[in-house]
Each structure stands twice: as C-alpha cells, then as structure tokens.
Amino acid sequence: MEQSGPVQAGDASTSNVPLGPTLILSGGTGYNDLVSATLPSPTTYVLPISDNGGSSSEIIRCFGGPSIGDIRSRLVRLIPSEVTSNGDATGTGGNEALRNLLSYRFPVDNSEDEILDEWKEVIAGTHHIWEGVDEVRGSIVRGFITHFHKAVLATFSKPFPSSDPLCSSAAEPFDLHGLSIGNAFLSSCARTFDSLQAAIWLFCNVARIDTKQVRAIPCVETTETSHIAARLENGQLLLGQCEISHPAKKREGDATPAVLEPKKATNGLLTAVESLSLSDPITKMLRPVISRTNSNLVFSKAAGKNALPSRIQSIHYAFPSIDAAEGQLRPQALSANPAYLAALQKTETLIYSCGSLYTSIVPLLVLQGVGVAIAHSKTIRRKVLLLNTQLDRETGGYDALDFIRAITHACSSSSPTDHEDCAEVQPRQLMSHLVYHPKGQVAVDVEQVEELGISCVRIPDRPGKVAFTEEDVRYALHVIMKAQSEG
Secondary structure, three states: OOEOOOOOOOOHHHOOOOOOOEEEEOOOOOOHHHOOOOOOOOEEEEEOOOOOOHHHHHHHHHHOOOOOHHHHHHHHHHOOOOOOOOOOOOOOOOHHHHHHHHHOEOOOOOOHHHHHHHHHHHHHOOOHHHOOOOHHHHHHHHHHHHHHHHHHHHOOOOOOOOOOOOOOOOOOOOOOOOOEHHHHHHHHHHHHHOOHHHHHHHHHHHHOOOOOOEEEEEOOOOOOOOEEEEEEOOOOEEEOHHHHHOOOOOOOOOOOOOEEOOOOEEOOEEEOOOOOOOOOOHHHHHOOOOOOOOOOOOOOOHHHOOOOOOOEEEEEEEEOOOOOOOOEEEEOOOEOOHHHHHHHHHOOEEEEOOOOHHHHHHHHHOOEOHHHHHHOOOOOOEEEEEOOOOOOHHHOOOEHHHHHHHHHHHHHOOOOOOOOOHHHOOHHHHOOEEEEOOOOOOEOOHHHHHHOOOEEEEOOOOOOOOOOOHHHHHHHHHHHHHHHHHO
C-alpha cells in the first residue's frame, strides 16, 4: 500500500531518524542539496569517477587519472561551517573561508590575460579568495596548488615564455577558464600520493570533515582515467559521459566522432565505424583537445536536452584498446572499490539518489560485485529509490517502471560470473521503497510498482520548486521507518 500523509513544519515526521549506517549512491550534484538529510546517522557517499565535463575534462586531458569533480563537489558540501575549539596549532576558525576557497571557480568569460593574472595571484597567495583562511591550512592548500601549477608546466614539450607560461606551447596549453580551485587541490594531492583515496583523506583532514560521521569514496580504486560508454537500442555507441548526457557542440575538423555505429559485436568487442583510423586513436576521442567555447569545458545540461536517437540499452566502462589489425574499442569490466563493497556489508539504509540515471547512478551499479552485494545483503533493511522529479536527455519518456528496470538491469549485469543467480535478481531484492514527488515529471503507476514488491512513498505537496528537499527526504525515511517498526 502506498505510504503518505500530511506533514507540518516541526512535526516529528520531519526530524532526523536513526537509520543506522547509511550509504548514498549519487552523482556530484543530484544529491548535494540533500547531504544532511540522513544525519546524524553515519553516512557514506559513493561517487562516480567518469565525468568528463567541466574543469575535470581539462585535468584529464593534461594529466589523465580519474575524474575528481563529483568527489570534490561533495567534499566541499561536507565541510562543516563551524569547528569546535580543540586547542590545536591550526586554530579553530576559517572553515567558511576554506569552503569559499575550495569552491572558487575561475570565470569562463574573462580573457586569457585576465585569467592568467588571476591565476598568478592565487599562486602568490595574494588573491582575495585566501582571505580568512588560517595560515597552516592555507599553506597546505597553496603548496599543492603550486605543485599543480608546476605539473601543468611540465606537461608541455616546449619551455614556456616567462611572461605567459600558460599561453604558448607546442601543445595546446592548459585552459584555466572554469577551473575549480578544489579540483586543482584534489588533483594535485592525488598525483602526489598516487592515490585518490589518500587525496580524499588529506582533503577531509584539512577541511576538518568528521570522517566518523560522513565519508565520500570513489566507486573505483584507480589512478587511471575511466570513461563510460552507452550502447543504444538502435546499436549506436556513445562515448563519454558528456556525449551521453549533455553533448558539446562539435568543432570543425574533429577527426573522430563520439557517436559510433558498431558494425558488429563479437567476444565483447565493439567495432568502430570504418572511418576510424589507427593513426587517430580512440584516446583522442575520449580525451579530446579541449576548446573553451565548443567543448566539455563549458557546458549546460539544459542545452543537452535534445533527445537521444534511441533509448539507452546498457552502460559499461570503456578503455581505449586499439587492435593493430582492426581498430576496436574493448569494454572493460571494473571491480568496485573494496571500500565501497565493505561499506555495503555494514549498511542498514541504502539510498539511490535522484540525479542522472545513466551517467551518475548506473555507473555505480555495473561494477563487479555491487549487484550481488545489494541483492543478497543481510544487513540492508531499507533500499530506497528517490525517483527523479524531472526527465532529461537520458530518460526521455521514462516512467517509474523504466527507472526500476534500468537499475535492475545494471545490478544484474554487474557480476555475471560471480554468482549463478545474479541474472535472476528481482527488483524487490534491490529496492524496497520508491519515493516520489506528487508533481514530478516521472509518471508513477503505484499499483504496478507495488506488484513488484516495492512500496511507494509520496512526499507532501509543498509550494515552490518541484524538487526534493532535505525535509522531504527525512519525511519519507520517517514514514518508511515507522511502517517497518509497525510491520
């Protein structure tokens, strides 16, 4: 039976409820406004590493490595506003200033000279974004930013002229437009330690994030670049998250397409179009030379709402692999981060966040070991899907059942060789509750959803934007917890 009911501000049903260890599957933005909804219950956020848009695309182009934008975005949201005095040498203030520093993004419309001058101020420590940041923590961040700057210089084959070190090179120079200071810091840490998880640890310590209360972990433990590809029902293959979710305008002279028409698929190989030559490797397609105005560096998801030519059939990770004779893209199965699987083993409340279904949530589910861990968990008591309030390019025409099918398919295909019964997984093993907004764009046939063994929870209709709030999520979790305690 559908579970819903009236709620008043300050009602007990909107207060935090003890959820036990909680794990949130989300992208970098879809859940950012809801991060406190499950607190004070200990909460782990698992995030993708395959976003090839924004300043992450430029970092990947020059340095490779996993995308860190979604993780940085979540970590910044988790920085506490105030820190209780503990008498340490770093002082107790400045967290708000530190958040502003790590949130700062260079303008996208300024001239190259203006951006370069501003970058020099950041390196010198004279930029206004350093105001209020205490000396010790500021020195740590600035040290890694300086290391990032040196790494940028080292990526090019010619020495830079001393006057404009980022604007003249044999290679196309690193583009500072839109660069997030937090991305530069986290990327520099990861390169220094050769470990993204070590970089996250340092970020949390510098920002004084209580990791006993909240954790952000990458879905894959890797130092390599991870790209996703979408196979459409019509046979087309879309390479890279941006091409799937919000494709950028193509530049004249682009030699390789990001949309491929596979001639055939044999032994797990996706054969590219005939025009793809070995002299123009797939890596150029997946790690393109970025142009400021017509690229992934500056994009709008609203601009990417043009419909896909066909529905998405599956998502997989794709690593470039050129066969000397045929030129083929080889899909590669990835194992989930051991920390991700370990967290699942201790989780009592699992939440599939609202957000981009195929580029944020599904990439977290197709990893080896995840589907089985969720379906056969002995600890997870609540498996909650926050149904999107809006449709996007990835999910045009979808209803609630389509979202359920996509999640079930992703989990079922995540470990086909590990468990004989993985392909037989049922939706009710992966989701116990579906939470939806009464004015959301995604149609919900409550009777059909509940026939699958998934209870529906409708949040109250409130004035304002049609989107989940922390109060909505707390309300839904309270309804679920109450029903379970009474059942």
